[in-house]
Amino acid sequence: MTDGRITTAKLGDNGPEVGVQGLGCMGMSFAYGPTDADASRATLERALELGVTFYDTADAYGAGENERFLSPFFKAHRDEVVIATKFALSIPPDDPTRRVIRNDPPYIRQAVEASLKRLDVDVIDLYYMHRRDVNVPIEESVGTMADLVREGKVKHLGLSEVTADELRAAHAVHPIAAVQSEWSLFSRDIETHVVPAARDLGVALVPYSPLGRGFLTGSFTDAEQDLTPDDFRRQQPRFTGDNATANATLLELIRSVAEAHDASLGQIALAWVQQQTTIHDLPVIPIPGTRKPSRVEENTAATRIVLTDEQLDLLNGIAAQVAGNRYADMAFTSAGRE
Numbered sequence: 221m222t223d224g225r226i227t228t229a230k231l232g233d234n235g236p237e238v239g240v241q242g243l244g245c246m247g248m249s250f251a252y253g254p255t256d257a258d259a260s261r262a263t264l265e266r267a268l269e270l271g272v273t274f275y276d277t278a279d280a281y282g283a284g285e286n287e288r289f290l291s292p293f294f295k296a297h298r299d300e301v302v303i304a305t306k307f308a309l310s311i312p313p314d315d316p317t318r319r320v321i322r323n324d325p326p327y328i329r330q331a332v333e334a335s336l337k338r339l340d341v342d343v344i345d346l347y348y349m350h351r352r353d354v355n356v357p358i359e360e361s362v363g364t365m366a367d368l369v370r371e372g373k374v375k376h377l378g379l380s381e382v383t384a385d386e387l388r389a390a391h392a393v394h395p396i397a398a399v400q401s402e403w404s405l406f407s408r409d410i411e412t413h414v415v416p417a418a419r420d421l422g423v424a425l426v427p428y429s430p431l432g433r434g435f436l437t438g439s440f441t442d443a444e445q446d447l448t449p450d451d452f453r454r455q456q457p458r459f460t461g462d463n464a465t466a467n468a469t470l471l472e473l474i475r476s477v478a479e480a481h482d483a484s485l486g487q488i489a490l491a492w493v494q495q496q497t498t499i500h501d502l503p504v505i506p507i508p509g510t511r512k513p514s515r516v517e518e519n520t521a522a523t524r525i526v527l528t529d530e531q532l533d534l535l536n537g538i539a540a541q542v543a544g545n546r547y548a549d550m551a552f553t554s555a556g557r558e
């Protein structure tokens with residue numbers, strides 16, 4: 221890193237070169253309580269100054285609102301940014317706890333046109349299948365995604381929350397640049413099957429929620445008490461009640477490492493994720509989400525921290541002690557199908 225800028229890495233064998241840390245933009249429009257558009261815009265600009273080039277959104281975030289919000293920033297910096305968006309998931313407005321998943325070809329075609337329009341760009345750099353509908357063969361969905369590449373609507377393909385077998389089947393149809401799945405000190409289920417498959421195939425890993433949706437920074441303890449009524453984290457079992465109380469005690473292990481580095485808890489959580497690149501020998505490009513310029517500075521600075529083997533051992537023990545699942549319904553995750 222020079223002048224505070226982060227270094228770059230290739231997003232898988234066939235993917236673009238990106239900053240080693242991306243930016244998750246979901247919270248700017250969706251899921252995590254009240255937003256401040258000016259602060260979010262300032263965060264996007266500060267991130268770019270610091271070498272963050274990989275920006276993550278989805279059509280589901282605010283039912284298109286997040287893509288629309290990001291559009292002016294992307295247009296102003298089109299040659300400097302790698303735009304990742306997703307299809308497959310929608311949330312019925314009358315029941316925000318429900319998820320509708322579609323992977324069929326007509327739906328994919330309709331979704332990509334809608335995303336291109338909202339983003340107001342000619343091409344999407346990385347197009348992910350957000351969730352898997354097991355009723356549609358993955359070869360069929362990826363076949364349509366590959367057609368979008370041939371037609372110039374999309375440059376690279378990605379998958380989110382897929383199993384190792386699903387990734388292999390998809391990659392046989394068209395090269396997959398990246399798998400996006402939850403990976404953090406609290407969520408390590410993908411290490412058993414998905415990560416080795418990605419390494420074998422030359423696919424990058426894009427960890428989402430690397431800060432455990434903020435819990436690993438210590439910024440909230442009990443979602444029901446600390447967060448607004450519409451905050452999605454109130455639906456996640458590990459952030460409420462006795463689970464949250466038990467999980468908060470695990471932060472003390474992170475704190476001891478943070479003190480040794482004169483770093484924040486969040487920086488240690490990010491350094492641990494980033495270091496999985498060397499541990500598992502594949503590109504790992506986390507996308508921490510924030511809406512504050514000062515936090516993007518803090519988060520990108522974490523790419524300079526190198527944890528010792530003893531510190532990694534200590535931190536590695538945390539995940540097995542976490543109380544509560546990462547989602548109320550694990551059927552929509554790779555772990556739920558493996």
Ligand SMILES: NC(=O)c1ccc[n+]([C@@H]2O[C@H](COP(=O)([O-])OP(=O)(O)OC[C@H]3O[C@@H](n4cnc5c(N)ncnc54)[C@H](OP(=O)(O)O)[C@@H]3O)[C@@H](O)[C@H]2O)c1
Pocket residue numbers: 243244245246247252276277350380381400401427428429430431432433434435437439486507508509510511512515516518519
């Ligand atoms: N594929 C999927 O299914 C999926 C699922 C979830 C998320 N995602 C993507 O992954 C991205 C990141 O995941 P995430 O946003 O769920 O979780 P995350 O990155 O683990 O945590 C985000 C939370 O941490 C807070 N935060 C960030 N930096 C901080 C810091 N330095 N100090 C204290 N708090 C800090 C943020 O608050 P502020 O915003 O207020 O700073 C926000 O509440 C999302 O934006 C989205 O693009 C994908």
